[in-house]
Amino acid sequence: MSDIIDALAAGRVTATALTTACLARIAAFDRAGPMLNAVRALNPDALAIAGKLDGTRPSAKRPLAGVPILLKDNIATGDRQPTTAGSLALESARARGDATLVKLLRKAGAVILGKANLTEFANILATDMPSGYSSLGGQVKNPYVPTLLDDRGIPVVDPGGSSSGSAVAVAAGLCAASVGTETSGSLLHPASRNGIVTVKPTVGLISRAGIVPIAHSRDTAGPMTRTVRDAAILLNVLAAEDPLDPVTERQRRPADYTADLARDAxxxxxxxxxxxxxxxxxxxxxxxLPPDGARLMAEVIKVLEDLGAIIVRAAMPTAGWIGGPGTTMPVLNRNPLSRNKGNLATPPIVFLYELKHDLNLYLRDWATNTDIKTIADIVAFNDSCRESAALWPGPVPRRQRDQGRFERARIQIGPGHGPALRQDARHGRLHEPAKARRRVVPRRHRRRDRRQGRLSQRHGARRLRFGRRRQGHARLSARRRLRRESLERAQAAASRLRL
Structure with a gap:
């Protein structure tokens, strides 16, 4: 991408010529030839946008002027492109406006080339979905071995997921760079499988507003490029504060991510x-690790040491491992493609708790041109299509497909329950109800904090609030009112006995 920017700045190529070349390469390698299937949909306005940028050269104000960028198809665009998360249920869905990161890209002069294919709903729909498969977009192929498929049509060397199309498009030269998203590995995995560079940002570095969510406490977007410098250039544009995502207000970032790049870094x-x-x-x-994996990692570590890195070896204590009691939720694996069909899968419970809450709010606040308004509507749509195999491309008949995680989230967890609604602003509730919810702090905890000198300003405000509540029964919670009434009845009975 940096070479493309230099060529645009020097006037050796125009935005229209670049966009036309990308579209031709997509036609040759994504729609024909090896049929990589990385691009789910093209932006019908891409050439028009490029034409308007032909007279603009990259600058400090518009560093990406004329650069063709693909977006993962769970990032909202307020134009004629659908935002579908790869689901047939959202095939016609549009967005009310651009996601914040899309606004930043347009402001920087990027040409939004189209939407990249992905693992459906960023790989939260079912257990063991094939990486890069979606009901709407089909199967993404690894560009290095696109013809090596098993008897089910699934790549033997998978493209990684869930940002499969974003990674494959960059590796195959279908665009200058792309943007993917991650909840747990969806940037890192496809980047490693396709030999490209990505940055998995800390939550809050890049705004999540306008991204079809899984879990707001884990979701983030990130750049996908061919070089480290390109990733730094794109991150310069994407990392910005956003009032729609409160957690971005505390971000700390350098003025220029490329400033410290050096060969001896x-x-x-x-x-x-x-x-x-x-x-x-x-x-x-x-x-x-199997022997070949262990050998490969040993070679990588040796390269790092040769470059001057200090390798610190330390086993991670068991207490630091991810998982453990209370952190997962059992979901029956009904996926016929899975080698573990019929067994219980244990996805992180936070994903399923936050999924229903966050996805329902995205559908309410962002999605248009669709009758799908809740996760329950998606489950019902998928169930209604079970007998229509023609609607569902891929190696498995529709009636055998699995959506177990969505079903578990829909049935077990209500939109007003669980940690999703107990997160405060520091965890970035992007769709908070207008009336803020108050979390009750037990009196014994406030007494403990006062004894230990830890009564924070926030707890002090809560104490004042509780003091005001005691001025009238009408403002007491149901539990405190019942407790008070019980105490009064007991005192009255004791008085009668004394008389």
């Missing part, structure tokens, strides 16, 4: 490797 860098040969029983990551 690894010298003296301390890189942790969670593997200690002296503690093999606690080696939960590297200890599970």
């Amino acid at each position: 690894m010298k003296g860098a301390r890189i942790g490797v969670p593997s200690d040969p002296a503690d093999p029983l606690n080696d939960s990551y590297y200890g599970k």
Whole structure:
């Protein structure tokens, strides 16, 4: 991408010529030839946008002027492009406006080339979905081995997910760069499978407003490029504060991510490797690698050491492992493509708690031109299509398909329950109800905090609020009112006994 920017700045190529070349390459390699299937839909206005930018050269104000960018198809655009998350249920869905990151890209002069295919609903619909498969877009193929498929039509070398199309498009040269999203590995996995560069930002560095969600406490977008410098250039544009995403207000970022790029940047860098040969029983990551994987990682570590990095080996204590009691929710795996069909899968409970709340609010606040308004509508739509195999491309008849995680979230968790509604602004509730909910702090906790000198300003405000509540029964909660009435009856009975 940096070479493209230099060519645009020097006038050696125009935005229209670049966009035309990308469209031709998509036609040759994505729609024909190896049929990579990385691009789910093209922007019908791409050439018109490029034409308006032909007279504009990249600058500090518009660093991406004329650069063709693909977006993962769960990022909202307020134009003629659908935003579908790869689902037939949302085939016609549009968005009320651009996601915040799309506004930033347009402001920087980028040409939004189209939407990239993905694992449906960012791989939260069902257990063990094939990476890069969606009911609307079909199967994305790895560009290095696009013809190596099993008897079910699934790539033997998968493209990674869920930002499959975004990664494949960059690797195959279908665009200058792309934007993907991640909840748990959806940037890192496809980047590693396709030999490209990505940055998995801390939640809050890039606004999540306008992205079809899984879990607001984990979701983030990120750049997908061919080089580290390109990733830094794109991150310069994407990382910005956004009033629609409160958690971005506390971000700390350098003025320019490219400023510190250097060929000797690894010298003296301390890189942790969670593997200690002296503690093999606690080696939960590297200890599970097969011989070829262990050999490859040893070679990578050797390269880092040769570049001057300091490798710190330390097994991660068991207490630090992800998971454990209360952190997962059992979901029956009905996926016929899965080798574990019939067994219980254990996705993180936070994903399913926040999924229903966040997705319902996206459908309410962002989605237009669709009758789908809730996660229950999506489940019902999928159920209604079970007998229509023609509606569902792919290797498995529709009636056998699985949407177990959506069903679990819909049935077990209501939109007014769970941690999703107990997160405060520091965790970035993007669709908070107009009336803020108050969390009751038990009196014993306030007494404890006062004893230990830890009564914070927030707790002080709560104490004042509770003091005001005691002025009238009408403002007491139901539980406190019942407790007070019970105490009064007991006191009255004791008085009568004394008389």
